[in-house]
Amino acid sequence: MKSRKLVSTLAKAIITSTFILGSIASAASYPSKQIEVIVPYSAGGGTDLVTRAFADAAKQYLPEAMGVVNKTGGGGAVGLSEIVRARADGYHIGMGTVELAMLPHLGMVTFQAEDFVPIARLNAEPSAISVNADSPWQTYDEFIAHAKANPGAIRIGNSGTGAIWHLAAEALADKTGTQFSHIPYDGANPAVTALLGGHIEAVTVSPAEVANHVKNGKVRILTIMSDERIAGFEDIPTLKESGVDLSIMTWRGIVVPKKTPEDIQMVLRDAVKQTANDDGFKSALAKMNLTHAYLDAPEFQKTISRDDVFFKDLMKKLGLGS
Amino acid sequence: MSAQQEKSCPGFQIHSRWLELSIPLITIALASFALFTASFFPASLLKTDVGPSRFPIVYAILLIALCLGLIVLILRTKNAASTAKISLRDFRTEIKSVVGIVASVANFVLIPLVGFLVANTLYMTCLIWLLGYRHRLMTPLVAVAITSLIYVVFYFGLNVPLPEGELLD
Amino acid sequence: MQDFSMLINGVLALFDQPMSLLFAVLGVTLGVLLGILPGLTATMGVAILLPFTFGMDPVPALLMISGVYFGGIYGGSITAILLNIPGTPAAAATALDGYQLTRQGKAGITLGTATLSSFIGGTISILILIFMAPLLADFALKFSAAENFALAVFGLSIIVSISSHSMLKGLIAGGIGLLIATVGLDPMSGYPRFTGGFNELMSVPFIPIMIGLFAASEAFKSLSETQAARSSASAIGRIIPSWSTFKGLIPTILRSAGLGSFIGSIPGAGADIASFVAYNEAKRFSKNKENFGKGELQGVAAAESASNGCTGGALLPMLTLGIPGDAVTAVMLGALVLQGLQPGPMLFAEHGELVFTVFAGMLFCYLILLAIGLASLRMVVKIIRIPKAILTPTILSLCVVGTYAINNSVFDIAIMLAAGIAGYIMQKRDFPPSPIVLALIMGPMAESNFRRALSLQGGSYDFLYTRPITVVLLSIALLTLSYPIYRKLRSKPKAQAAADAASGQ
Numbered sequence: 001m002k003s004r005k006l007v008s009t010l011a012k013a014i015i016t017s018t019f020i021l022g023s024i025a026s027a028a029s030y031p032s033k034q035i036e037v038i039v040p041y042s043a044g045g046g047t048d049l050v051t052r053a054f055a056d057a058a059k060q061y062l063p064e065a066m067g068v069v070n071k072t073g074g075g076g077a078v079g080l081s082e083i084v085r086a087r088a089d090g091y092h093i094g095m096g097t098v099e100l101a102m103l104p105h106l107g108m109v110t111f112q113a114e115d116f117v118p119i120a121r122l123n124a125e126p127s128a129i130s131v132n133a134d135s136p137w138q139t140y141d142e143f144i145a146h147a148k149a150n151p152g153a154i155r156i157g158n159s160g161t162g163a164i165w166h167l168a169a170e171a172l173a174d175k176t177g178t179q180f181s182h183i184p185y186d187g188a189n190p191a192v193t194a195l196l197g198g199h200i201e202a203v204t205v206s207p208a209e210v211a212n213h214v215k216n217g218k219v220r221i222l223t224i225m226s227d228e229r230i231a232g233f234e235d236i237p238t239l240k241e242s243g244v245d246l247s248i249m250t251w252r253g254i255v256v257p258k259k260t261p262e263d264i265q266m267v268l269r270d271a272v273k274q275t276a277n278d279d280g281f282k283s284a285l286a287k288m289n290l291t292h293a294y295l296d297a298p299e300f301q302k303t304i305s306r307d308d309v310f311f312k313d314l315m316k317k318l319g320l321g322s
Numbered sequence: 323m324s325a326q327q328e329k330s331c332p333g334f335q336i337h338s339r340w341l342e343l344s345i346p347l348i349t350i351a352l353a354s355f356a357l358f359t360a361s362f363f364p365a366s367l368l369k370t371d372v373g374p375s376r377f378p379i380v381y382a383i384l385l386i387a388l389c390l391g392l393i394v395l396i397l398r399t400k401n402a403a404s405t406a407k408i409s410l411r412d413f414r415t416e417i418k419s420v421v422g423i424v425a426s427v428a429n430f431v432l433i434p435l436v437g438f439l440v441a442n443t444l445y446m447t448c449l450i451w452l453l454g455y456r457h458r459l460m461t462p463l464v465a466v467a468i469t470s471l472i473y474v475v476f477y478f479g480l481n482v483p484l485p486e487g488e489l490l491d
Numbered sequence: 492m493q494d495f496s497m498l499i500n501g502v503l504a505l506f507d508q509p510m511s512l513l514f515a516v517l518g519v520t521l522g523v524l525l526g527i528l529p530g531l532t533a534t535m536g537v538a539i540l541l542p543f544t545f546g547m548d549p550v551p552a553l554l555m556i557s558g559v560y561f562g563g564i565y566g567g568s569i570t571a572i573l574l575n576i577p578g579t580p581a582a583a584a585t586a587l588d589g590y591q592l593t594r595q596g597k598a599g600i601t602l603g604t605a606t607l608s609s610f611i612g613g614t615i616s617i618l619i620l621i622f623m624a625p626l627l628a629d630f631a632l633k634f635s636a637a638e639n640f641a642l643a644v645f646g647l648s649i650i651v652s653i654s655s656h657s658m659l660k661g662l663i664a665g666g667i668g669l670l671i672a673t674v675g676l677d678p679m680s681g682y683p684r685f686t687g688g689f690n691e692l693m694s695v696p697f698i699p700i701m702i703g704l705f706a707a708s709e710a711f712k713s714l715s716e717t718q719a720a721r722s723s724a725s726a727i728g729r730i731i732p733s734w735s736t737f738k739g740l741i742p743t744i745l746r747s748a749g750l751g752s753f754i755g756s757i758p759g760a761g762a763d764i765a766s767f768v769a770y771n772e773a774k775r776f777s778k779n780k781e782n783f784g785k786g787e788l789q790g791v792a793a794a795e796s797a798s799n800g801c802t803g804g805a806l807l808p809m810l811t812l813g814i815p816g817d818a819v820t821a822v823m824l825g826a827l828v829l830q831g832l833q834p835g836p837m838l839f840a841e842h843g844e845l846v847f848t849v850f851a852g853m854l855f856c857y858l859i860l861l862a863i864g865l866a867s868l869r870m871v872v873k874i875i876r877i878p879k880a881i882l883t884p885t886i887l888s889l890c891v892v893g894t895y896a897i898n899n900s901v902f903d904i905a906i907m908l909a910a911g912i913a914g915y916i917m918q919k920r921d922f923p924p925s926p927i928v929l930a931l932i933m934g935p936m937a938e939s940n941f942r943r944a945l946s947l948q949g950g951s952y953d954f955l956y957t958r959p960i961t962v963v964l965l966s967i968a969l970l971t972l973s974y975p976i977y978r979k980l981r982s983k984p985k986a987q988a989a990a991d992a993a994s995g996q
Contacts, residue, residue, distance in 0.1 A: 341920070426908055
């Protein structure tokens with residue numbers, strides 16, 4: 001018994017010292033080799049596109065181009081778990097998404113939001129209530145009045161049960177005391193398609209995801225669930241202006257595993273800041289209808305903590321968690 | 323290999339009907355397990371939804387019914403082939419497949435430990451040897467060459483870094 | 492006619508841009524290579540290429556992406572025919588008869604037919620896209636959950652037609668596939684089903700299972716086969732089919748191209764569904780139905796023409812409505828927007844010149860595909876002449892690496908191996924693997940859309956008989972399902988013993 005304890009203490013000591021030595025050695029010359037970014041979603045999706053645009057722009061600020069690795073599955077659970085478990089040496093970073101503050105409360109993953117250390121937020125998209133252009137509702141007030149008068153008659157499409165846009169609709173129902181029929185689709189695009197076909201009454205996906213159809217005059221955005229009006233949609237009122245204190249957004253940003261040494265974090269923060277403010281990256285995002293929303297680590301941490309609490313409460317209320 | 327087996331179980335024979343029955347029986351077991359597990363799935367939050375358990379249960383019942391049908395058919399068939407007894411020796415033609423499967427599982431276990439390059443070289447050497455190309459130098463060389471080619475194509479061509487192995491770090 | 496002159500202008504404009512042509516060639520080549528490797532798909536190729544297109548002009552960028560898309564779908568058929576390894580799910584239908592033909596020593600002509608069918612199917616679908624886009628555009632929107640459910644049921648009914656060898660065993664394989672398809676996050680409630688706590692199992696690992704069932708199990712089997720058993724398969728024969736052979740295939744190719752374009756234009760349905768449906772219809776219209784599954788050139792022609800026919804179909808709602816039908820068109824939509832083009836009803840009016848240049852380029856991509864295909868087949872077909880001692884180990888290594896590459900996941904390799912071992916045992920007992928793959932494609936589509944339709948209708952089952960498209964599709968499914976059973980029952984008194992042996996053996 002005693003000897004086993006001794007061995008384990010010794011092993012721990014060796015491992016710890018290797019880590020410390022390793023981090024000192026690497027911090028001085030960091031980054032000296034390729035940095036790998038783990039993307040928890042499949043190639044071609046929104047998160048993947050942001051990452052690839054970021055990696056493309058980061059080339060100028062790093063000695064070697066970043067490698068983008070997609071680890072998909074479980075609505076982000078597989079990739080986010082992978083980021084938490086990755087070696088904390090600064091060469092393994094991840095594209096964190098709002099799901100890192102949501103999945104822990106669904107009881108499906110072993111990590112917590114605190115297991116990630118934020119480096120910088122790159123992009124954020126609020127939820128918006130959009131309806132078919134042929135529908136009778138011109139404003140949010142008309143829409144919610146109809147919904148209240150006919151409980152359950154308004155069918156709201158979302159991108160999957162437990163996903164961010166579903167929770168946005170649930171939160172709205174909760175705040176306003178309305179009853180909707182929530183229809184989950186396999187992602188935001190199929191939900192928007194169903195809206196265009198008139199099979200559902202509304203969607204709660206981001207303005208960017210319906211922007212094309214708004215320009216084509218097929219879809220109308222009634223309100224956006226953000227704190228302030230957002231660029232590109234300045235004439236659309238926020239939900240707060242209608243007196244509902246609700247702002248829900250999805251976000252994407254660079255995160256690292258918790259044990260990543262601080263000096264390495266600082267180096268990364270600098271590099272990411274330069275890249276995020278690079279004109280090439282900004283225009284790439286704009287072209288993809290994505291909103292540039294840079295936040296440095298401390299403010300990003302606040303967003304994460306706030307969302308963590310918010311989703312915990314909401315999911316408990318809805319009975320989604322376990 | 324086969325000679326050894328012959329000695330170890332000289333008179334062992336298996337009724338061919340049991341071979342036929344094996345897959346429907348295993349399938350019934352799996353479907354029953356699915357049926358059992360699915361009965362504990364919680365109801366859906368959506369009022370109009372039939373819940374997560376409905377489809378697996380329907381599929382499992384369907385599958386069990388089909389398998390029972392197949393079992394009845396097998397038991398009713400009375401031709402010579404179905405009642406023949408097959409000596410275990412007759413399976414020796416499949417021994418290479420079994421060795422290949424074992425090697426594949428070993429490769430899978432080794433990849434995270436020693437990395438793709440080492441594990442796959444060993445794997446390919448073993449398979450090439452198994453298939454009768456036996457040369458002390460050339461067999462491993464061919465394995466190294468093909469493994470490296472795959473590595474280069476995936477790593478540089480497709481930007482897919484293959485596992486490097488925890489033990490070698 | 493105006494469209495026609497626009498197209499001519501497009502062709503002329505295209506040939507003023509040698510860079511566009513070059514990138515089209517590059518894209519097609521890359522796509523074919525990706526399609527050949529198991530596990531790697533056109534989606535992946537397109538995603539990897541996308542950052543490179545950021546700095547490019549719209550026409551070369553879009554043509555390179557289109558090239559990868561078209562080439563990727565075609566490339567999957569090559570290994571399906573030669574080695575029974577479908578590089579893409581759509582090629583699983585091609586493998587049904589294609590591999591049998593290879594075993595009969597007709598690899599050359601099968602590949603030639605596949606190439607010609609892909610070319611014709613793809614070209615027709617692009618022509619449909621060019622000339623009939625406005626007519627067909629709104630059709631995509633008519634497909635709601637109820638219609639998609641009916642389409643999936645129709646797809647599932649095809650299990651009966653691809654398990655001609657033993658109907659009961661085919662149905663059991665399909666049932667196993669359906670049950671496997673329920674593994675993962677429940678589409679409606681988000682509850683994790685049968686995952687055993689593994690995050691990796693939250694979505695059905697479809698491609699690893701397919702690679703295991705087809706490629707790995709085939710390789711395991713071939714380890715025990717003697718070289719002599721395969722010698723007939725190493726014959727190559729002629730590559731371009733004779734006119735008299737090809738003439739008989741034309742109706743099948745045309746019908747499948749139409750079916751492919753139609754199915755491709757439905758959001759959520761893609762090349763995999765189209766190729767199986769076209770295969771089924773080819774069998775329905777054929778005089779020698781019995782030959783399907785045993786090496787029928789019609790089956791290969793139908794599957795290939797339809798899967799490439801899907802390409803134009805999938806582009807149709809993307810360009811006219813801004814609705815991407817699958818992952819590849821979603822990325823292409825992104826690429827269009829990236830180039831400052833606004834997909835939608837106004838795209839043709841506002842950017843007509845550019846759009847028609849791209850259309851001309853897409854037709855050029857298919858010409859390149861034909862050229863690359865026919866030119867390389869003589870060489871490609873020699874794959875089957877590689878000594879088995881080298882080929883089989885290489886295939887198994889590629890199965891492992893290709894599976895790993897999908898999600899960069901070692902876990903998926905375990906799934907692939909498990910499927911390979913199960914597939915090996917099942918094939919030894921005459922259970923066909925393709926119904927499992929078909930059920931894996933259609934099962935999730937059937938379940939999620941059935942339940943979604945139910946929620947959309949407030950819990951009423953009316954949607955099963957009140958919606959015309961749904962009723963038509965469900966009726967076809969019923970016909971497909973019952974006809975072979977009816978035939979079997981009728982022939983039973985005549986050959987009781989034979990039928991018993993066939994279904995029991």
